[in-house]
Amino acid sequence: MRTLLNRQEKLPFSEKDQEHFMQLALLEGRKGLGLTSPNPPVGAVIVDNDGTILGRGFHSKAGTAHAEVKAINDAYEKLGPDRIRGANIFVTLEPCSTQGKTPPCCDAIIRSGIRRVFVGAIDPNPAHAGAAVSILNEAGVDVVTGILEDDAEYLIRFFRRRMETGRPYIIAKTAMTLDGRTTLPPERGQWISSLESRDDVQHLRRQCDAIMVGGETVRTDDPMLTLRGKYAEGREQPERIVVTAVKNLPLSAKLFNDAHADRTHVYHGQPLERVLDDLGKRGICSVLMESGGSLFSHAIGRKLIDEVVFYMAPIIGGGSNTVMPINGIMADIEDLNVEMIGPDIRVTGRIVK
Amino acid sequence: MRTLLNRQEKLPFSEKDQEHFMQLALLEGRKGLGLTSPNPPVGAVIVDNDGTILGRGFHSKAGTAHAEVKAINDAYEKLGPDRIRGANIFVTLEPCSTQGKTPPCCDAIIRSGIRRVFVGAIDPNPAHAGAAVSILNEAGVDVVTGILEDDAEYLIRFFRRRMETGRPYIIAKTAMTLDGRTTLPPERGQWISSLESRDDVQHLRRQCDAIMVGGETVRTDDPMLTLRGKYAEGREQPERIVVTAVKNLPLSAKLFNDAHADRTHVYHGQPLERVLDDLGKRGICSVLMESGGSLFSHAIGRKLIDEVVFYMAPIIGGGSNTVMPINGIMADIEDLNVEMIGPDIRVTGRIVK
Numbered sequence: 001m002r003t004l005l006n007r008q009e010k011l012p013f014s015e016k017d018q019e020h021f022m023q024l025a026l027l028e029g030r031k032g033l034g035l036t037s038p039n040p041p042v043g044a045v046i047v048d049n050d051g052t053i054l055g056r057g058f059h060s061k062a063g064t065a066h067a068e069v070k071a072i073n074d075a076y077e078k079l080g081p082d083r084i085r086g087a088n089i090f091v092t093l094e095p096c097s098t099q100g101k102t103p104p105c106c107d108a109i110i111r112s113g114i115r116r117v118f119v120g121a122i123d124p125n126p127a128h129a130g131a132a133v134s135i136l137n138e139a140g141v142d143v144v145t146g147i148l149e150d151d152a153e154y155l156i157r158f159f160r161r162r163m164e165t166g167r168p169y170i171i172a173k174t175a176m177t178l179d180g181r182t183t184l185p186p187e188r189g190q191w192i193s194s195l196e197s198r199d200d201v202q203h204l205r206r207q208c209d210a211i212m213v214g215g216e217t218v219r220t221d222d223p224m225l226t227l228r229g230k231y232a233e234g235r236e237q238p239e240r241i242v243v244t245a246v247k248n249l250p251l252s253a254k255l256f257n258d259a260h261a262d263r264t265h266v267y268h269g270q271p272l273e274r275v276l277d278d279l280g281k282r283g284i285c286s287v288l289m290e291s292g293g294s295l296f297s298h299a300i301g302r303k304l305i306d307e308v309v310f311y312m313a314p315i316i317g318g319g320s321n322t323v324m325p326i327n328g329i330m331a332d333i334e335d336l337n338v339e340m341i342g343p344d345i346r347v348t349g350r351i352v353k
Numbered sequence: 354m355r356t357l358l359n360r361q362e363k364l365p366f367s368e369k370d371q372e373h374f375m376q377l378a379l380l381e382g383r384k385g386l387g388l389t390s391p392n393p394p395v396g397a398v399i400v401d402n403d404g405t406i407l408g409r410g411f412h413s414k415a416g417t418a419h420a421e422v423k424a425i426n427d428a429y430e431k432l433g434p435d436r437i438r439g440a441n442i443f444v445t446l447e448p449c450s451t452q453g454k455t456p457p458c459c460d461a462i463i464r465s466g467i468r469r470v471f472v473g474a475i476d477p478n479p480a481h482a483g484a485a486v487s488i489l490n491e492a493g494v495d496v497v498t499g500i501l502e503d504d505a506e507y508l509i510r511f512f513r514r515r516m517e518t519g520r521p522y523i524i525a526k527t528a529m530t531l532d533g534r535t536t537l538p539p540e541r542g543q544w545i546s547s548l549e550s551r552d553d554v555q556h557l558r559r560q561c562d563a564i565m566v567g568g569e570t571v572r573t574d575d576p577m578l579t580l581r582g583k584y585a586e587g588r589e590q591p592e593r594i595v596v597t598a599v600k601n602l603p604l605s606a607k608l609f610n611d612a613h614a615d616r617t618h619v620y621h622g623q624p625l626e627r628v629l630d631d632l633g634k635r636g637i638c639s640v641l642m643e644s645g646g647s648l649f650s651h652a653i654g655r656k657l658i659d660e661v662v663f664y665m666a667p668i669i670g671g672g673s674n675t676v677m678p679i680n681g682i683m684a685d686i687e688d689l690n691v692e693m694i695g696p697d698i699r700v701t702g703r704i705v706k
Contacts, residue, residue, distance in 0.1 A: 180533025318682035
């Protein structure tokens with residue numbers, strides 16, 4: 001944690017308190033997951049010196065007010081403009097310092113009379129990249145950075161990936177048996193993973209801007225790749241990306257005929273890198289790859305996967321369809337997270353690059 | 354829970370208390386895991402009506418004193434014979450009621466003046482099979498059965514399997530990548546799983562009477578299959594069973610030449626069922642199968658595996674060596690237990706038969 005103070009005075013909060021309030025800001029920020037691209041999700045909480053919460057806000061759509069401004073407005077509406085003078089704002093990401101589609105948040109903070117800004121992550125956007133710290137300091141606002149920085153970075157990992165590489169962050173999701181098989185005998189029905197896991201996939205989809213499959217998946221499974229029920233509320237359906245080497249996609253496929261057919265995009269015969277460059281240019285920060293083995297192993301072999309999510313059903317499958325159909329591909333996984341989702345084991349982790 | 358009382362009086366312990374003391378008896382019993390075959394591991398705790406522990410004991414070797422007698426002796430040594438009159442004994446398995454290599458525990462309990470017996474599991478041995486309940490009752494000793502019965506049954510699962518089928522309980526253990534691969538490229542070294550997992554395997558081995566591998570494992574890995582360090586203390590090395598279809602085992606293999614070569618047994622060209630019948634006859638209650646894919650999938654296809662333990666390294670492997678090399682084998686797994694062992698995920702479960 002890096003503390004930058006103009007005035008040589010004690011902070012009103014212990015380190016533990018600061019983390020508590022940043023946790024609240026992160027909770028706000030997570031409400032924007034999947035809604036904000038090409039912007040990052042951001043959350044903010046305004047707190048009195050005695051720890052009273054005065055306002056909360058999160059960024060919910062590019063082009064609309066940022067989290068800081070929403071938290072300030074929230075406090076104004078409830079308590080009037082005077083109450084937040086001298087208060088503290090906890091914000092998961094460095095406040096923006098330049099005019100974008102909305103005026104810079106630094107100005108709004110300075111104008112509001114807020115006295116201290118507690119920051120989670122520094123903005124990877126080169127137009128900001130820490131500039132807020134000195135702008136705020138010069139205006140007499142104290143800044144403390146790096147609070148729950150890992151969590152704050154995790155919240156903007158999609159945004160950071162696109163900012164740094166021009167390409168979206170890719171999560172590869174697959175359902176399989178404990179022994180790495182992706183198909184079961186026909187009498188076992190269509191699904192390997194449980195209802196609970198499929199519900200969890202809806203949750204994953206909701207966080208992502210686009211879903212990608214290979215042509216083979218369209219031909220054999222004819223999936224919809226949509227958000228359903230509560231997961232569809234308050235956001236647009238994800239873009240649906242089909243990557244195919246050969247052209248024979250069935251025109252009757254649901255992806256081309258349902259109510260969201262305008263959100264289906266086919267990339268034919270192009271290197272995956274070029275597809276991702278194009279998606280990045282179109283503002284897509286995150287892709288959930290729901291492909292079977294061949295697109296997944298192609299992508300992992302080219303080091304294009306950032307994160308994997310495996311739903312492992314408590315079954316020993318056997319059979320010839322494996323997650324990794326191609327020999328000699330290998331990747332190490334870090335930051336492993338293992339959780340039971342209904343009867344299945346969900347393993348999440350980041351690919352070591 | 355089934356309560357059998359001669360006297361119409363209140364038990365001195367609540368249900369929660371009873372489970373607490375049975376938990377202590379189970380802790381005792383587990384000390385005997387891997388030491389007692391062909392007998393089951395059993396633990397006992399003697400408790401005063403006010404909850405004071407008077408004695409503890411566990412069965413540690415066939416032919417020596419049973420848990421109940423050891424707990425009684427423990428109390429006698431510390432407190433003299435009068436102190437346990439009117440007390441309670443918690444024992445994980447129904448006390449034996451017939452003369453074996455040692456006199457029946459029911460007699461010892463009756464003679465000691467113990468007034469109540471709290472039992473975990475009923476003995477699957479047809480010579481006992483609940484007989485203790487009426488013997489003790491007739492002698493004026495109250496009996497309560499079924500306390501933490503699932504845990505008590507789990508403790509004797511090896512013993513029960515052999516008692517009911519004449520064959521040992523089989524745990525198949527394998528190390529693999531997250532995508533079910535059992536080999537890595539040579540530059541990654543000999544081991545898929547971590548040091549911590551290999552230590553955990555020592556713990557597993559210590560609980561089992563024998564370790565089984567296929568001939569191919571002897572030819573390619575030349576393993577020792579021994580208990581090492583603290584895991585070797587206080588018990589004999591496990592029997593080492595090699596099951597092979599073809600005869601060309603290397604005579605130079607460690608299994609045939611180390612200090613425990615007399616504990617290596619080769620079964621050549623016999624159906625696995627017959628091998629298991631023979632091991633059962635020889636008093637072996639549990640086998641840890643540490644085979645690679647082919648013996649494992651052969652055994653699971655014949656429904657001979659009871660339990661699986663998978664050590665999954667955080668790696669996506671690819672390659673052609675899979676846990677299940679044979680097509681069309683499928684098994685469901687229940688009572689799944691998932692735990693991190695160092696960097697690896699350990700998945701344990703029972704095969705649904």
